[in-house]
Amino acid sequence: MALNEPKREILAECLLLLVAVTWGMNPPVIKLGLQHIPPLPYNMARMLVGSAFAVLALCLSGTYRRPTREDVWLLMRASIFGFLVFQLLFAEGIDRTTSGNAAFMSCLLPVYVVLLNRFYGFDTINRAVVIGIACSIAGVILIVLGAGRELSLAGGHLIGALLLLGAQAGYAYYTVFSRKLLDRYSTYQVTASLMLITTVLLGVASLPAMREVAWSSLPASAWGSVAFSGVLGLCLANFLWIWGSGVIGTARASLFNNLTPVFAVITAYFLLGETFGALQIAGAVCVFGGVYITRHRGRLPGRRADPS
Numbered sequence: 001m002a003l004n005e006p007k008r009e010i011l012a013e014c015l016l017l018l019v020a021v022t023w024g025m026n027p028p029v030i031k032l033g034l035q036h037i038p039p040l041p042y043n044m045a046r047m048l049v050g051s052a053f054a055v056l057a058l059c060l061s062g063t064y065r066r067p068t069r070e071d072v073w074l075l076m077r078a079s080i081f082g083f084l085v086f087q088l089l090f091a092e093g094i095d096r097t098t099s100g101n102a103a104f105m106s107c108l109l110p111v112y113v114v115l116l117n118r119f120y121g122f123d124t125i126n127r128a129v130v131i132g133i134a135c136s137i138a139g140v141i142l143i144v145l146g147a148g149r150e151l152s153l154a155g156g157h158l159i160g161a162l163l164l165l166g167a168q169a170g171y172a173y174y175t176v177f178s179r180k181l182l183d184r185y186s187t188y189q190v191t192a193s194l195m196l197i198t199t200v201l202l203g204v205a206s207l208p209a210m211r212e213v214a215w216s217s218l219p220a221s222a223w224g225s226v227a228f229s230g231v232l233g234l235c236l237a238n239f240l241w242i243w244g245s246g247v248i249g250t251a252r253a254s255l256f257n258n259l260t261p262v263f264a265v266i267t268a269y270f271l272l273g274e275t276f277g278a279l280q281i282a283g284a285v286c287v288f289g290g291v292y293i294t295r296h297r298g299r300l301p302g303r304r305a306d307p308s
Helices: 005-034 039-061 069-096 099-106 109-120 127-146 156-181 187-211 220-248 250-272 278-295
Strands: none
Touching: 005 039, 005 069, 005 220, 005 250, 039 069, 039 187, 039 220, 069 156, 069 187, 099 156, 099 250, 109 127, 109 156, 109 250, 127 250, 127 278, 156 187, 156 220, 156 250, 187 220, 220 250, 250 278
């Protein structure tokens, strides 16, 4: 039985929460893999794993439709300027900077999404969305400071921070333009197409570096990192991300990205025994508050609800 719109929105928000949990666990898992595999070959390996599962899901769904010439170009743009840019820069950025810088740069995704929506006229951006973004960014900063993580632009950290800024710009482009394809194609097809195109393009750039890795001698932890990040962090999370963005809109969906540091801190608390102090609690409240404000944006005085 088909869900009505309010129930679809609730389901989308729950699944985007699951994405935030997965992405919260992803950076330390990636760090583990990068101890044994250089960034570019590592990204290629996890893209191969993720793309294989995405294509398998598309085949099992039976929802493939032959895309039009215009949509092929749109898929290429979303892949090249969006997902490929993110994949090329993200692992390099994490490898070159602090975890505090990585968390802060990642929280700027909603800002990029809002700017792109504003520039292309896709979504109406109202006051509540802006307030929600500001709250979530403030919350991430509090979490980073509360965890004692370093925010630094000194030395090589600046290069890493700039790479992560570029990665988030690419992911925002991918988020905004992948949603435009959902009117005509299933989430399975959009996800598989974008991942497959990106994998082929990334393979051209990473082939020389791939040959230098002794794949047969890698420890189980490295393969586990690739499998987790490829199947869950890439395939499943991006499938849910694209579907959720199509249901509640890219601006609202992008705020769930800023829940990632919250779940990263919670995971570290239970698994690694790290502290979870007052600043982190306040930061978590701010981030969840930002999501709540955008979810109930029609209730703020002085502004009608965004029809998108």
